[in-house]
Amino acid sequence: MTPLVQVKSVSQKFGAMCALDDVSLDIAPRSYTVLLGPSGSGKTTLLSILGGFLVPTTGQVLIEGQDCTGMPPAKRPTTTVFQDYALFPHMTVGANVGFGLRMRGVASSERDKRAQEVLKLVGLPEAFGKKPHQLSGGQRQRVALARALVVEPSVLLLDEPLGALDLKLRRQMQEELKAIQKRVGTAFVHVTHDQEEAMALADHCVVMSNGRIEDEGPAERVYSKPASRFSATFMGESTIFSGRVIGSGEIETVFGRWQLATDVKPGSEIVLALRPEHVVIDQKQLLPLGEGRVSDVVFQGSFKRVTASLVKDESLMLLARLPADAVVQTGDMVHFACDPKHVLVLTR
Amino acid sequence: MTQSANARGGAVPWVAVGPALLWTLAFFAAPFIAMALVSVTVKGGGFSLANYQQFFTDPSYYRALFNSLEVTAIVTVISILLAYPFAWILAEQIPERWQRLALILAILPFWTSYVVRSYSWLLVLAEKGVVNNTLVQLGLIAEPIQLANTRFATVTGFVHFFVMLLTLTIFANLKQLSPSYRKAAADLGAGPVRTFLHIILPLTLPGIMVGAFLTFVLATGDYITPQILGGNNELLMPQLIMLQIGRRGDFPLASALSILLMLVVTVAYLACARWLKIERA
Amino acid sequence: MRSAIRLATIIYAVLIYGFIFLPVVTLVLFSFQATSFPIPPFSGPSLRWYQAVLGDARLTSALLNSLAVAVISSAVATLLGFLAAWGFARFRLPASALMRGLITLPLTVSYLIIGMGLLVLFNSIGFPKSLTAAGIGHVVINLPLCFAILYSQMGEHQANIERAARDLGAKEWQVLTLVTAPMLWPALFASFFLSMTFSWDEFVISFLLTRFDTTLPVEIWNLLRSGLNPKTNAVGSLVFLVSIAFVLLFELVFFRKSRS
Numbered sequence: 001m002t003p004l005v006q007v008k009s010v011s012q013k014f015g016a017m018c019a020l021d022d023v024s025l026d027i028a029p030r031s032y033t034v035l036l037g038p039s040g041s042g043k044t045t046l047l048s049i050l051g052g053f054l055v056p057t058t059g060q061v062l063i064e065g066q067d068c069t070g071m072p073p074a075k076r077p078t079t080t081v082f083q084d085y086a087l088f089p090h091m092t093v094g095a096n097v098g099f100g101l102r103m104r105g106v107a108s109s110e111r112d113k114r115a116q117e118v119l120k121l122v123g124l125p126e127a128f129g130k131k132p133h134q135l136s137g138g139q140r141q142r143v144a145l146a147r148a149l150v151v152e153p154s155v156l157l158l159d160e161p162l163g164a165l166d167l168k169l170r171r172q173m174q175e176e177l178k179a180i181q182k183r184v185g186t187a188f189v190h191v192t193h194d195q196e197e198a199m200a201l202a203d204h205c206v207v208m209s210n211g212r213i214e215d216e217g218p219a220e221r222v223y224s225k226p227a228s229r230f231s232a233t234f235m236g237e238s239t240i241f242s243g244r245v246i247g248s249g250e251i252e253t254v255f256g257r258w259q260l261a262t263d264v265k266p267g268s269e270i271v272l273a274l275r276p277e278h279v280v281i282d283q284k285q286l287l288p289l290g291e292g293r294v295s296d297v298v299f300q301g302s303f304k305r306v307t308a309s310l311v312k313d314e315s316l317m318l319l320a321r322l323p324a325d326a327v328v329q330t331g332d333m334v335h336f337a338c339d340p341k342h343v344l345v346l347t348r
Numbered sequence: 349m350t351q352s353a354n355a356r357g358g359a360v361p362w363v364a365v366g367p368a369l370l371w372t373l374a375f376f377a378a379p380f381i382a383m384a385l386v387s388v389t390v391k392g393g394g395f396s397l398a399n400y401q402q403f404f405t406d407p408s409y410y411r412a413l414f415n416s417l418e419v420t421a422i423v424t425v426i427s428i429l430l431a432y433p434f435a436w437i438l439a440e441q442i443p444e445r446w447q448r449l450a451l452i453l454a455i456l457p458f459w460t461s462y463v464v465r466s467y468s469w470l471l472v473l474a475e476k477g478v479v480n481n482t483l484v485q486l487g488l489i490a491e492p493i494q495l496a497n498t499r500f501a502t503v504t505g506f507v508h509f510f511v512m513l514l515t516l517t518i519f520a521n522l523k524q525l526s527p528s529y530r531k532a533a534a535d536l537g538a539g540p541v542r543t544f545l546h547i548i549l550p551l552t553l554p555g556i557m558v559g560a561f562l563t564f565v566l567a568t569g570d571y572i573t574p575q576i577l578g579g580n581n582e583l584l585m586p587q588l589i590m591l592q593i594g595r596r597g598d599f600p601l602a603s604a605l606s607i608l609l610m611l612v613v614t615v616a617y618l619a620c621a622r623w624l625k626i627e628r629a
Numbered sequence: 630m631r632s633a634i635r636l637a638t639i640i641y642a643v644l645i646y647g648f649i650f651l652p653v654v655t656l657v658l659f660s661f662q663a664t665s666f667p668i669p670p671f672s673g674p675s676l677r678w679y680q681a682v683l684g685d686a687r688l689t690s691a692l693l694n695s696l697a698v699a700v701i702s703s704a705v706a707t708l709l710g711f712l713a714a715w716g717f718a719r720f721r722l723p724a725s726a727l728m729r730g731l732i733t734l735p736l737t738v739s740y741l742i743i744g745m746g747l748l749v750l751f752n753s754i755g756f757p758k759s760l761t762a763a764g765i766g767h768v769v770i771n772l773p774l775c776f777a778i779l780y781s782q783m784g785e786h787q788a789n790i791e792r793a794a795r796d797l798g799a800k801e802w803q804v805l806t807l808v809t810a811p812m813l814w815p816a817l818f819a820s821f822f823l824s825m826t827f828s829w830d831e832f833v834i835s836f837l838l839t840r841f842d843t844t845l846p847v848e849i850w851n852l853l854r855s856g857l858n859p860k861t862n863a864v865g866s867l868v869f870l871v872s873i874a875f876v877l878l879f880e881l882v883f884f885r886k887s888r889s
Contacts, residue, residue: 053792073796084786086793090811099807100797151797360801364716368709368732368772375769376735379746386749434645441638453646457653459872462830463846464865467853468652471659471667474857478655481669512649569739571833576853586741593837599749606745610738617737 002065004029004187005050005155010059012045012211019045020056021211027155028204032181033189034219036198036235037208043191044159046208050189051080051157064154074103077154081161085144087132093119093143094128100151118146122180138169145177149184158190162197174200195235199223207231229271229346238273238344239318245270251345254313255289262345271346276305278342279320281334287343289336292318294328308334387603399604409588409605413612416585419499419574420567423506424560430507431514431559432552438515439522451519458512466576469505470496473577497579505573510566514559521555522548564616568609585609653869660862667859678863688864691848695829698760698844702767703824707817709768710775715809718783719791729780733773743769744834751838758840766834771824778823782816822879826872 003026012020020042027033035043048054049061052073061069068076079100088096097115098106106114112128119125122142132140141161148156161177162170178201181188192198198205198219205219207230215222215231226232229240243253245268251258253272264270280286292308295317306320306328318336328334390396403409434454442450460468472478473495480492495501525548533543571586578584583591585605592602659667663675682688716722717729735743747766756762787809794808795801810817832846839847845868852861 051796053796073792074798074800078796080793080796082789082793084789086786086789088790088794088808088812090814099794099799103798103803147793147797361716361720361722364712364720365722365728368713368776369728371709371768371772372732372735375747375750375765376738376743377731379743379750382750382753383746386753430645433641437638437642441642454649456873457649459876460653460656460865460869461846461849461872463832463849463853464656464861464868465652467849467861467865468656471655471857471862472652474668476666476668478651478669508648508652511645565737565739569741571741586739589741589745593745593748599752602745603749606742610742613737613739 003027004031004064005189006060006062007046007050008060008062010046010049010056010061012042012049012054013057018211020049023059023211023213025206025213025216027187027189029187030185031187031203032178032201033187033204033206034198034202035189035191035206035208036193036195036202038193038234040210041208042211043193043206043208045211047080047157047159047189047191050155051078052076053080078157079148079151079153080157080159081141081144081148083160083163085132085140085164087140087143087147089132091131092128093124093130093132093135096132096143097147097150099147104151114150115146118150119143121149121183122146123176137165138173141165141173145180149180149186153186155187155189158188160191160193162192162194170194170197171200177201198235205235207235209234226273226344226346229273232273232344232346237276237319239276239279239316240271240273241313241316243270243272244268254316255287258287258340258343260340260343260345264345264347268347273344273346274318274338275342275344276319276321277303278338279318279322280337280339281320281322281326281328283337286337287340289318289338291333292336294330294332294334297328297330299324304328308336310336383603383606386600387607389600391598391600399601400608402601403604403608408583412583412585412588413608415582416568416609417612419502419506419584420564423503423510423567424563426503426507427510427514427563428556428560431511432518432556434511435515435518435522439519451516454512454515458509463572463576465509466505466573469501469508469577473501473504496577497581499578499582502574502578502584505577506567506570509573510559510563513562513566514556517555517559517562518552521552525551561617565613568613656862657866657869659859660866662859662862665859667857667862678859679867681860682863682867685860688845688848688852691843691845694760694842695845698764698767698835699825699828702764702828703771703821705764706768706771706775706824707821710772710820711779711810711813711817713776714779714783715805718780719788729776732776735769736773736777740770740831741833744837747834748837758838760839760842760844762838763835763844766838767824767828767831770831770834771827774827775820775824778820779813779816782813787812818882822875826875829872 005025005027007023007025010020010023011018023042023046025046035046037043045054049056052068052071052075055070059069060067063077073080088099091099094112094115097118098108098111101111101114102108116125116128119128119142122145124139124142124146127135127139127143132143135143141164144161158177162173165173174197177188177190190201202219204216205222206216207214207222207226209230215227215235222231223235226235232238233240241254243251243258245262245264245266246252246257247266249259249261251260251262251270251272262270279289290310290312292310294306294308296305296307298305301324303324304322304326306322308318308320310316310318320336322328387399388395388397390398438447438450438454458465470477474480475492475494475496477496479495480489483489484492529547529551533547538546569586571590574584574587575590578587580587586609589602589605589609592598592605658671660678661671661673661675663672663677713732717725722728744766747762747769750756751758751762790812791804791808794804799807830846831844832850835844836847836850845864849861849864849868852858852864
């Protein structure tokens, strides 16, 4: 399958600051891509470049095989849903949604008909005659989505679209966004700093940091086999510690020598990451982490989130997700262990 | 989307800002340059600094600038003294929901034309006008006293306008003050007088300064008020300038006087700007 | 003690209000004078001076001139100010601060000096004294004001809304007319209205730059040469009435807007 969007070695400099550093990315048709990263990671800059609001310092952007690098927003087959929705405050919802069609010279009756259809698609058929200020945040967000979708773009760009909503509404809108995307079949590119949102939505998850792509791929793969230390800590939580490969399948750590299947060549310095749900207690047959003093226990309903400092290396704060019925209290000394098949070996 | 101002736009921004820029250059900057050039000539002759020389050597000329500055100083001080308590009453003593009405009432008389306002004061201060008539009727004076065509009349006309202006700026400033300042001061043991001197007054100084600066610019440049109310007994700078134009058609001298007046205002502006910045820091 | 302060407060407020209202009350009262001098004792009420004003072709044409100059010069000032504010707010231009400073500079220069400058310039290039010349001067004094008001209203949120319009295919002129201007309608109206009042009231520039056809303040000035005259009172009262009608209109339009 040829990619719908190809970003080729794009860099963006603002004065001395490098917001994007040689980024390349392919986006498949009909896919839901999420750009995930902390603020300042370059994700919004990349979205602006895709939307045509910024011309990159170097590099190329191809959409549907056509070079769009310097093409203004209106000319390219993309539309953007803005973080603050950017609805036209003086127009009705119907006029807002119909605006793009009006600019394309579509007659008023046809415009209204299609605007009405898209409003139905986003679940707001009754809002047609209202003004934006009469709507709630979630409803405005749907209008913004409808306005961008009505012109049938090849790629829909969403800039932190759920950022202004409260948590519950955000989770609900996530599901709807995903459902709408599947229904219309347009490729969505969605920027967020919320890793749960990314995991819930992404077919293709792109983790960014410091103007570079740290990791990309299906959300499940990025979570279970992160490519870097950054992505292991940003996409979910991890306990990170260092090690050295001393022979094939043997790694030296503060906890002793571990037998782990790895193809990293002997002599390399590596980083090991442990997901909290893979840490267990009182199971001596697994890889031992030694004793640790529990410094915090937070009951989360279905599990207990435990923090502990290990005797072998007191600077290391171990994160563990233990069963809800585990008997641990702050101050307890507990034997921790982990399953070798879940230890993540990272080279960067 | 934090990078708001993108380089993209090409000719569009220049088409947008061009007309205003050209207008300002053609009808503000160019006239000023023309005036500066004309000011260093003499009527019907070539280059000469005679106009400036005349201003600095002829007492009847530089006297006008002193008169202007004196009148402005008197007006500013009286206006602040009258306006401050009034603004305080409006902001603190009148219930919140009446404040808007009280302010509108205080501004209402200023919606007459500016020429008419000075004329109205002439009616009030004329030899047989309202004030003299009342005073004679009350038996306080035997004969009408001369009020019109004096510096007193000019100052009255100016004060009338600037009390309104200063009331607005000081009122705005008082309203911005958080009531907790006063409570904090009282809590720490300051009485009303010390609260005023150490807390309220310093915090409303910016409002006073803005008003005083506006007073300065507007009063030094105003022709109508001194001409109608003060008459020709004592000339202020704008009257002197208009005299060169009207009676003698002496554009070079009028230009030189205008430039001198503007320099004085600019110096005051720079002094004020610096002072306000220090206040803020 | 407390009630003494209260009393002093009331007396002071009444005195200041008295001072503020004394001239305008005198003006309006003696506009109804029946005899020929607007000084006590009051001999009215009579409408003869109002009839005299309305029958005076010079005054009525000056009033129309004033309105025309005010409307046209305010429209030009608002349009130029709007375009410039948009240009500076939305695009990165070289020496932007300097150019913005230049556009707002006339705010700190007195009308007399602006009028003098234009008089000298027009005189040297042979541009005749006229209502057009006065209108040009009025745009010079009002443009910085309109620019400052509108520039302060151009926020980042609106920039995003304009971006959305552009993204959906609007050309620059469509962005301006369909999105930016309607969004900034209150600020545009305020700019236009303020310019109107300043132009309507402006004397010295019109005085210096017009000759035969002139504006109302200049015509009132000409009336003053005949000394105290109830006819001047009547014109003044009429101007007062028109101005208050303007203000009421402004309040109504704005209140309705802010409520909806």
